[in-house]
Amino acid sequence: MNGLLVLPVAIPLITATLALLFRKSSAMQRWIGVAGMVVLLVSVLILFRDVYVDGIQVLQLGNWDAPFGITLVADLLSMLMLGISAVMGLIIAIYSIYDIDKQREQFGYYPLLHVLLMGVNGSFLTGDVFNLYVWFEVMLIASFILLALGNSRNQLQGALKYVIINLFSSLIFLFGVAMLYGMTGTLNMADLAVRLPEVENVGLVTTVAMIFLVSFGIKAAIFPLFFWLPASYHTPPVAISAIFGGLLTKVGVYALIRVFTLLFTQDVGYTHTILIWVAGFTMVTGVLGAASHFEFRKILSFHIVSQIGYMIMGLAFNTALGLMGAIFYVLHNILAKSNLFLISGIAQRLTGTFELKQMGGLYKHYPFLAVLFLISAFALAGFPPLSGFWAKLTLVKAGLSLEAYVITAVAILVGLLTLFSMTKIWMSAFWGTVPEKGVPEHFGKMPLFGAGNLYIMVVPVMIVAGLIILVGFYAQPLLEVCLGAAEQLLDPSQYIEAVLGPQ
Amino acid sequence: METILPILAGAIFASGIYLLLRQSTILTIIGIILISNSVNLALFSLGRISTENPPLVAAGSTIPEAPFANPLPQALILTAIVIGFGLLAFALALAYRSYKELGTVDQDQMLKDPEDTSAAIVTDSETPENREA
Numbered sequence: 001m002n003g004l005l006v007l008p009v010a011i012p013l014i015t016a017t018l019a020l021l022f023r024k025s026s027a028m029q030r031w032i033g034v035a036g037m038v039v040l041l042v043s044v045l046i047l048f049r050d051v052y053v054d055g056i057q058v059l060q061l062g063n064w065d066a067p068f069g070i071t072l073v074a075d076l077l078s079m080l081m082l083g084i085s086a087v088m089g090l091i092i093a094i095y096s097i098y099d100i101d102k103q104r105e106q107f108g109y110y111p112l113l114h115v116l117l118m119g120v121n122g123s124f125l126t127g128d129v130f131n132l133y134v135w136f137e138v139m140l141i142a143s144f145i146l147l148a149l150g151n152s153r154n155q156l157q158g159a160l161k162y163v164i165i166n167l168f169s170s171l172i173f174l175f176g177v178a179m180l181y182g183m184t185g186t187l188n189m190a191d192l193a194v195r196l197p198e199v200e201n202v203g204l205v206t207t208v209a210m211i212f213l214v215s216f217g218i219k220a221a222i223f224p225l226f227f228w229l230p231a232s233y234h235t236p237p238v239a240i241s242a243i244f245g246g247l248l249t250k251v252g253v254y255a256l257i258r259v260f261t262l263l264f265t266q267d268v269g270y271t272h273t274i275l276i277w278v279a280g281f282t283m284v285t286g287v288l289g290a291a292s293h294f295e296f297r298k299i300l301s302f303h304i305v306s307q308i309g310y311m312i313m314g315l316a317f318n319t320a321l322g323l324m325g326a327i328f329y330v331l332h333n334i335l336a337k338s339n340l341f342l343i344s345g346i347a348q349r350l351t352g353t354f355e356l357k358q359m360g361g362l363y364k365h366y367p368f369l370a371v372l373f374l375i376s377a378f379a380l381a382g383f384p385p386l387s388g389f390w391a392k393l394t395l396v397k398a399g400l401s402l403e404a405y406v407i408t409a410v411a412i413l414v415g416l417l418t419l420f421s422m423t424k425i426w427m428s429a430f431w432g433t434v435p436e437k438g439v440p441e442h443f444g445k446m447p448l449f450g451a452g453n454l455y456i457m458v459v460p461v462m463i464v465a466g467l468i469i470l471v472g473f474y475a476q477p478l479l480e481v482c483l484g485a486a487e488q489l490l491d492p493s494q495y496i497e498a499v500l501g502p503q
Numbered sequence: 504m505e506t507i508l509p510i511l512a513g514a515i516f517a518s519g520i521y522l523l524l525r526q527s528t529i530l531t532i533i534g535i536i537l538i539s540n541s542v543n544l545a546l547f548s549l550g551r552i553s554t555e556n557p558p559l560v561a562a563g564s565t566i567p568e569a570p571f572a573n574p575l576p577q578a579l580i581l582t583a584i585v586i587g588f589g590l591l592a593f594a595l596a597l598a599y600r601s602y603k604e605l606g607t608v609d610q611d612q613m614l615k616d617p618e619d620t621s622a623a624i625v626t627d628s629e630t631p632e633n634r635e636a
Contacts, residue, residue, distance in 0.1 A: 164532070
């Protein structure tokens, strides 16, 4: 029992309530927003130490023993995800100080941001399939409102698609939960992991696995189910795009990793073959979509899809190396992807547009911003020695050791195509000439630091770029933690014993 | 009951899918409402229905009188209904708002002018310069 486990959920809730109390005062909201994220990060770090030193931590709420009570479980995978979401939350909260306008602040931007984090953290911690559904809904309702906040035409268009698709995927998920309950009479994940192998009808279990794959697949935006993402993620303000692009799809990936390592391991030959195919198509379609667009954030949105493919590929390998690669890829991708979104926001502040064809000359006037972009873009494409290189290297190594040459070749090729679409942004937005008309007056005159307060947006980007470089040069410790997480996943008996007690 | 409920759930689900595929946003949302209810019914019938005593402990006793019914499916459905209701209320509000803003509930009509990305940016009065004030 570890009471600290409740903190990653409770702190955002308290912060959101406090921020609501000070609805009228923008300044107070901003302070509370940032302070709440700092407290959250500290609590997650303390919890991380506990999990790293003492193994999987469990909290039975209300002192009802599993499988009857509500269980919160933190293993290394949960903690890595919690850690990165807390870091990203803090970065976004700082960035929002300047990026989010007064109206959105007064309509509850900060409370919603924290409720969103509460849902995300709850999904990472819960040890119960039905509670996973509940946390998903908490996360969804906050994301719906964040996406629609502002009521602009294209936001409403994007939000409607996003809302309907996600409601539908939640319903499929709930149906899967119902099937699981009908088969086993329990919903606690550890208890399910014990009882599912006893179900005689393996075909039925595999069917439920596919229902979960579709439902989480919609949330994670895998191959045939990704269409809503590029339609909606480029519409809200950049800070919101960044947290969506960084965190929300990764919650789907986390759920996939969790259920396909803990629950559905009966017919690996069938389910994981499907995962491999899905991964390949996700990578290719995503990157082709990115190559065909000319809007900064649309390119980035399609890249999210393509990068999800790598994570699914690591999961599909189902080896320690593959899972380690997948987990490391999630962490690296949250950093690199969110940072690119944040940079697109700064570029838009400077040039007044997201359309690449109307941008230009950023490198000439803002070389420092160009360097920040290059770091994140190269990390995303997988250049050594940045974080993406280690992520891709691990996955390629895992693929080669399984002799899965085709999917490995696809992964490498997609890396090159990623670089190509990043070059497109670089060529037109950074290298191109300054367009003759439509350029805001402050372009070229407004400094990144000093007057204009733009530094509030630049500093968080610098921090993330620093983290990317740090992870790149000192990858070993993080890779080892990821390997530990992968080994925990491959040996569910640890998880089961932590939750249910010695068997 | 055991035979009627699955058929009912299936029929409602099918109607929901039919409505989901219509052009109008409102019909789509009604479709989601129907599917939501059919999933709740499925959850209920998968929880094994039987005519047994309510799981209540009589005065002076410490355990409920056997055979007692399983209360968990009802608890799950209650939670699912509440959550579903909240989300659908939001979806309807969003549909109403888009009707006001876009002037139509037809999904193809709504998609006109999808390349407009300017509106997502802060309003004109919120340019970096005068925000300082």
